[in-house]
Amino acid sequence: MLNVIVTVLFFIQPMAYDEDLTITHDDEVIQHINRHQFIENELLDPFFNFEKIEQLVIQVEREVHEQARNAKIEKDGNIKQEKVGRQLNREKFIEGLFSYLYGSGSSKIEVPELPVxxxxxxxxxxxxxxxxxxxxxxxFNPKNKERSHNIRLAAEAIDSHVVFPGETFSFNEVVGKRTKEKGYKPAPVIVKGEVTEGIGGGICQISSTMYNAVDNAGVKILERYSHSKRVPYVPEGRDATVSWYGPDFTFKNVYNQPLLIRTNVINGQVSIKVYSSDVVDFESRKIPGATKKLPQEIELDSLD
Structure with a gap:
């Protein structure tokens, strides 16, 4: 009897494999599936579990997705070329998948892609x-290493960002969440009564500098909040506080041409410039300049 069972299993397994769908990407196998995995009820064959089918599609999407990369101006002034990404052609993939599910025998699909x-x-x-x-x-004071580090990180996230006509820029969306995993450091200092404690301390100097730069360019400011206490790096009333779970700084490009944001942080100086094409029709605003005098900083540890 045992010999009979072993013989039956020997013949069944190859037959089951022969019914498989092989999914490949760049000529490499990424999935083997069998239509019986997706049948909801054998008595209602072919009645398929569409939740399982959707899960498979999502898995394949993740496997093939490659993010497009924007062109960027590097520190030496040269332009780093853009890179075209790719994504799953869902419609074509699902069409091939259902052709297999409702068919018989084995099949193979090379994952169809769309350029991004x-x-x-x-x-x-x-x-x-x-x-x-x-x-x-x-x-700012470059001797404050943690705060200086955070300022540079936030500036790098914004550098070479393009705001298209009619588009709204959001500081929080572009810079993203300020976390330890992204390299931000705690910056526990008090600057003239303003506490900038916690991961990402110092980035409000970038948002405030940017506010004044784009206001100088004459864009439409949509969302801008001042700190609860005066900050020393911009004139009174010219700051823009930001927080991932709180206030954001946003503006709208009201011009007929895209805007290019360039940032530079060097030797205790934050410089943000706004560029556009030579045919842009703009009207700038006069903005009061910032003081070069650095305020006294008090380390929190010394307050114990």
Missing amino acids: HPKVDSELLANIRTQEIGSYVTY
């Missing part, structure tokens, strides 16, 4: 960095 083009290419960057339409400079 970057929003900003090198040609656009070259065109919109020709005319400076707004700028602002603020100053």
